[in-house]
Structure formats: structure tokens, C-alpha cells
Amino acid sequence: MKNYPHNDNIHHHHHHYSHLETGTVSGLNLVLTMLLNLIIAVAEVIGGLLSGSLSLVSDALHNLSDAAAVAISLAALRFSRRGATLEKTFGFQRLEILAALFNAAVLIVISILLFKESVIRLLHPQAINSSMMAGVGVVGLLANTLAVFLLRRDAGKSLNVRSSYLHLFSDALSSVAVVGGGIAIYFWHITWIDPILTILIGLYVLKESCEIVADTVQILMEGTPKGVELEEIYKSIKSLPGIRDLHHVHVWQLGERQINFEGHIDLEEDITISESEKLRRQVEVLLRDKFGIEHVMLQMEYEGCPGTGLVRKTYSQLI
Template sequence: MSKTGHEGHAHEEGHDHAQVVTASNERRIRFVLIFTASYAIVQAIGGWYSGSLALIADAGHMVSDAAALLLALIAYRIARRAADSQRTYGFHRVRVLAALANGATLLLLVAWIAWEAVQRINAPVEILAGPMLIVAVIGLGVNVAGAWILWSGNKGDSNLRGAFLHVIGDLLGSVGAIAAAIGIMLTGWTILDPILSVLVAGLVVRSAWSLVSDSIRVLLQAVPRGVDAIEAERGLAGVPGIAEAGHFHAWTLTDETSVATVHVSPATGTDPLSLPPLVSAWLKERYAIDHVTVQVDPRGELKSNHE
């Protein structure tokens, strides 16, 4: 970092990294979380009693979605906690760590379901289709109620929207379990149960892998999706008033907030102090980066640093 350069810190919203918290939406998510987690327990017990692996798999799917709801709730709570002198960006990474642990646990659950399904396909077991159908119908009702509660909230809240999509996935799982139970009752084909369990496990593994991969990207401070560091430097170097750009770094702070640092040099006749807001505005428009710290170096210094 040049001792002769100028440093600029640009942020359109000031220095507050907190997300907007809507009390009504938080209540909705909390209510659906309680419903979803409670029914996941009922569904797991019902799956064990009826011998239905599909119900157990769907219980795992509901656990994954309950975890997603819990993470959304954590995001709301974190948004209320102010940063301090030791944690200048606040406590946002707590949610990332929770997501990573949740995703890893769910992947282990999927592995068990897949193994058990293969065993049942090779050696079918008796399925009590009646209790399976009753539990699945109750699950459908719970998911319909949860979807309606979330859908009627603030449509602009990304946490609420994500929770709604998770509940829709649960709803489809319940429809599948109902279809499998009816199919077993009508045909006696118990193989329908492990087949459905594998399909539901596919939904779980998709959500789990997304949690794990996204969490790892954040913890490794990889550039936000859609951002190319080299292209960003080239683009900034072409902005009127900027002669050179380099040392661009960007990373994700929260799901909706990204941070970047960059060095630039002013073109001839350009006031160096005018560059930080110029760079911030360009990165905000091009890559939706919210928080930018700019180091302004003398012309020619960035080239010598790259050599």
C-alpha cells in the first residue's frame, strides 16, 4: 500500500452492514419453523412405525428446510447485533458456520437413506400403507398452511421468499408420499416406498450441497458469483478519470452483501479524491457490490507492482 497514495472508503448506505428486519416476517418464519420442526419429528416416528423409508426421507427433507428457516431466523437476529471493536463486520459469519454444519449433517443422512433404499429394493419389507397415508396427509396440510403464511408476508423479503420455496419443496414431498401410500394400498408394490425415498433424498442432497458449497465459498472468501477479478480491473481502467486499476479483491459478507477493495490511479487532470465514489458507483452498478474501499496510487505505480 503506497504511503503517498490516498485511501477512500465508499458506501452508499453509510457503514451499517445490518440487514433490514421486518418483525412481521420474522414472526411468520418463527411460526412456520415450529410447525415444520414439530411435524418432522412426527413424520420420522410415523415412518419408523409404518416401515416407510419414504416418510423418513421426507422427514429429513423437512429437517433440512427447518434448518433453512432457522438460518433465516438467525439472519434476522444477527441483523440486530451491532459490530464492535473486535468484530467490525458483526456476527454474520455465524450463519455461514451453522449452514456448513447443517449441510454436512444432511449429506450423511442422504447417504444412509440411499444405502437403506438399496437394501429394501433387494429385499422388500412390509409397509403399513394406512398409517403412512395418514401421516403424509397431515404433512400436506402442515405444508399448505406454512406456504400460505409465508406467501402472505412481505414479497420483497429474500429470507421470507427463500423459506417459502423450501416449504413448497416439502409440500411436493408430501404429495409424493401420499401417491406412494395409495399406490402401495392399491397394488401392494412396496418397492414404491424406497424408490420415492431416493427421489426425496435427491431433493435433500441438492439443498444440502448448496448449503455446503456456498458456505465454503464464503469462508474461503471467494469472489461473489458473477464477479471476475480480472474483468473488474479491466473495466475500472476504462472508466473516464481512471488511468490504472489493480489489486482487486472481493468477497461475500452475507447472502446479500459483498465487499471489495481495489487500487486505482487517477488520469491526468483528475482529482484523486473523486475516485473512491466513482469506483464505488461503478462496482455497485456492474456487480452489486455494496461496500468498497479504494486505494488511490500515483500513476505508474500499479504497473510497477504487477511487474
């Protein structure tokens, strides 16, 4: 019977596959951001009605959607931290991903509506009170900028918060457009500059939102996480003494950071359970230290699944 090396003989390399930072998202910052957006929305509705500026009213609606987005983000964060239950054995971690997807989808819809409104304004310019428009726009810009700074750090920790951050960042840019448009209309009567800036801002927001949608869909579809190379994992595990093969592999993300791994390990010899346990621990250490995978479930076998590939084919692929 072979003596298999212990964990300390493995050379570990730390790889960072997630683009998200570690740390706890600040609930207080989310609450302050939500209140700021509600205040901005009320101010812009009043200013828009008094000045006749449709851009202020539409920006107010955007801020209301921001407040709703932040409220959803806050609720999702609170629920996602709850532990597992008998009914939900994985807990509520996926709720944050669903919130990010919903927020990004709303941003895409708003961007498309802004494109439509911009075209209408280009074709049919409207007379507005430019000084009031610029004044209210400055208030909105200051408040939105403060909100952006409140969430800037947390945007790197959560897709959910990142989607809310994008809402706020796009609003800050929109406020710049409103202020610039008001100044341009006041001095040079250039009414077309506001819808042009709105289209440019919308294109940026659309790009960022589509990236968030792609990331969340990949997680919800339980696709292989970004940066995780199955071939590299296969070679690393197979190179361990005593392991013949790795197959029936599944790698997915439960939430934004938790990567799960399961697979079957085919052993070279029919060894005892205690000896196979040593090998199993070696594989777990390897996956954790080299690939950043903390949650591992392995099935140890001896000639259990002959002729099986790294990823098991579905029934439809076999027939």
C-alpha cells in the same frame, strides 16, 4: 493541471449480479414453520410406531431436522442483523452463511442415509398398515405444504432460509411419496414404489444442497462474487480521465448481498489530495451504479506500485 469531470458525466448502467432478492426475511414465518415441523414430527412418530411404517418414522426424523434447521436459520438471521463491535468489526453477517452451509451439509447426509435405507427396503420389503401410513402422510403433506408456502418468498432473499426451504420442500415431496406409497400398497401391494420415490427425491435434494454448499464456500473463501467481471471493472475504471492503472484488487462478499471492493488507483499526474478525492468519488459512483458494489476502499497513488498486475500475486507465486 487537468480539470477532471464530475460524477454526472459518467453514464451509469444498473447490473444485477446477485440471484437473491432484496427485502427483509419474516421471522414470524420461520417461527410458524418450526412449530409446524415439530407437530408433524410427533404425529409421524406416533403413526409410524402404530402402523409399523419405517418410512413415517424416518420422515419424522427428517421433520425434526427441519425444525432444527429453521431454528438455526432464525438464530442466524437475528444475530446477522446485529451491528459491528470492537471485537467483531464486520458484525455477524457471516453467521447466516455458516448456517446455510451447515443446513445444506445436513441435507446431504440425510439424503445419503435415505439412499441406504431405500436400498434396504428394496431388498427386504416390510408389511405395514398402509391405510394408517397414507392417513398420517396426508396430514404431513398438508402441514409441509403450508410450511413451504410460508418460506417460499423468503427463500429468494437468503441462502440461509433457502437451505431451510429446501428441507421443507423435500419433506413435502417425501410426504407425497408416503401417501402414494400407502395407496399403492393398499390397492396393489407394490411395496417397492416408496423406496424408488425416496431415491428420486433424494437425488433432487442432493443436487440443490450441493449448489448451496458451493455458493457458501465461495463466499467463505472470499472468492470473486458471481457475475462480477474484474476485467470489465478494470476497463471501466481505467477509461476514466486521469487514471493510469488499477491494481492490487480484492473483491469479496461479506454476507449474501454486501460486495466489498478494494484496490489501488495509479494516477496519471501528481495531483493534489482534493483533486484525487474527486476521482475517488467518480470511481465509487461507477462501481455502485454499474456493478452494484456499495462498499469501496481505494488507495490513490502516483507511480506507487510499478509493474503490479490487476490481482496481486502471492509470495509463493513470485518465487
